[in-house]
Amino acid sequence: MTQPVPPPARRVPCEQCPFRSKKKVFRDFTPEELAFVSSFKSAELNVDPRTNVLLQGTNSAHLYSVLTGWAFRYKMLPDGRRQILNYAFPGDFLGLQASVLNEMQHSVETLTGMVLCVFPREKLWELYGGHPTLAFDLTWLAAQEMQILDEHLLSVGRRTALERTAYLLLHLFVRAEQVGLAKGGVIQFPLTQQHIADTLGMSLVHANKTLKRLSASKAVRLKDKSLQLVDRDALARIAQYDVPARYPRPFI
């Protein structure tokens, strides 16, 4: 007997989420939590590289959590100057600001292809009303994002170009590593030097020269869209940065 072709929707229920189980970073959810999250999730969204997921000034009807892929949050000034605010990795949440404050003040663009879980914002109240542990997890994610922004602000405001660059590479490596994206001290690295410049508040040319200078230190190697961490301590020393521990984390 011929089976009908299964619809394109490969929606995996959260209970069988391959992501959650494989990574030790994420805290264990109870069956009730999982059941709710699964019912909360309304769709799965595939996004191409280099496309906008959320736009500054709009009010998205949805919340997203990242299943796979990299993206970045950014703001722009009227004349086109761009500041990258932070990067989104698997397990991160997108669009919370819009849901809570009713307007996005930033945009989000993918770096790689990305799979997102979609949650309708109306149901956010159900989450708060019936699932306080998950509500707390949202606060946890917000607090972590704030800590990253704080460190980032310290970088752009007070670190030198070399320190900033070292800090960013270390930060991104650690975050990728935390969600299991590192293999033998190497991660895929989808940023261009323009992204690095726009993150660190400098020009493209200066970012290039600073990266060269940093390579000379032999602490990191950056080529062919991959980043190899050769000497983590040396990099941390250059960056004047202590990586904070952060286990276990929630994954909604």
Added chain:
Amino acid sequence: MTQPVPPPARRVPCEQCPFRSKKKVFRDFTPEELAFVSSFKSAELNVDPRTNVLLQGTNSAHLYSVLTGWAFRYKMLPDGRRQILNYAFPGDFLGLQASVLNEMQHSVETLTGMVLCVFPREKLWELYGGHPTLAFDLTWLAAQEMQILDEHLLSVGRRTALERTAYLLLHLFVRAEQVGLAKGGVIQFPLTQQHIADTLGMSLVHANKTLKRLSASKAVRLKDKSLQLVDRDALARIAQYDVPARYPRPFI
């Protein structure tokens, strides 16, 4: 560092909080919400100007909300470089990061004398478990703080010194105004030029020169610890900054 030694407690129950009622900015709380907040509050803390409320690296046992006064959050590099991250006004929450993530990654120092409401962190679970609207308010406050940090990062990374300075003065004026601290277009302004420099990521001397340049525009007057907003639109134009509306806000 000030110890949480409660003075001969003049503890006003939250139901009669003079602050809440007078300001239209704050959303109305139900009697149940008020009763819980009142029971949540364990003490009132008076802090002198220029003293640390929270310290980077420690893990405070308390959460605070600001009743009166100004403070600022900051981080320091090992060699003493300081970056001011944000300012705290009446209605703002302090110490949430420590409660959620178990370690403060920044310090908080008062600019003026300050009165804080003290909440024990253990009871935070009760808040999440039994008072989802208040839990949502905490998320609201976190989301707002993030928006401010985003804008701040854009400033330090991409705005010119003059734009940055205009942005900061406008931002601080609006925040003070929102909680009723403006009288006839004037607010008390307890920052020194060193604070401005450390907020905007520049040197003291350059902050001074940029402030002079900004005064020449006649949009704003800054003297004797007071800030007068002469032409809000002109200032916003210089800053390339649209002030986001933000009513009503919670006040826990």
Added chain:
DNA sequence: CGACTTGTTGATGTACATCAAGGTACGTGG
């Protein structure tokens, strides 16, 4: 009163942006 904090200004050096050019690696269609 000195000692200290805060604001102010000029001189000088440096870190960074901007401009301009070219190089490498990857595509595409012929």
Added chain:
DNA sequence: CCACGTACCTTGATGTACATCAACAAGTCG
């Protein structure tokens, strides 16, 4: 295979925004 386009990286020359250093004035505050 080539010719061509394009994305990204690289380098040198020049200009400018900023930091640093130094000196001084005007207020507080013991």
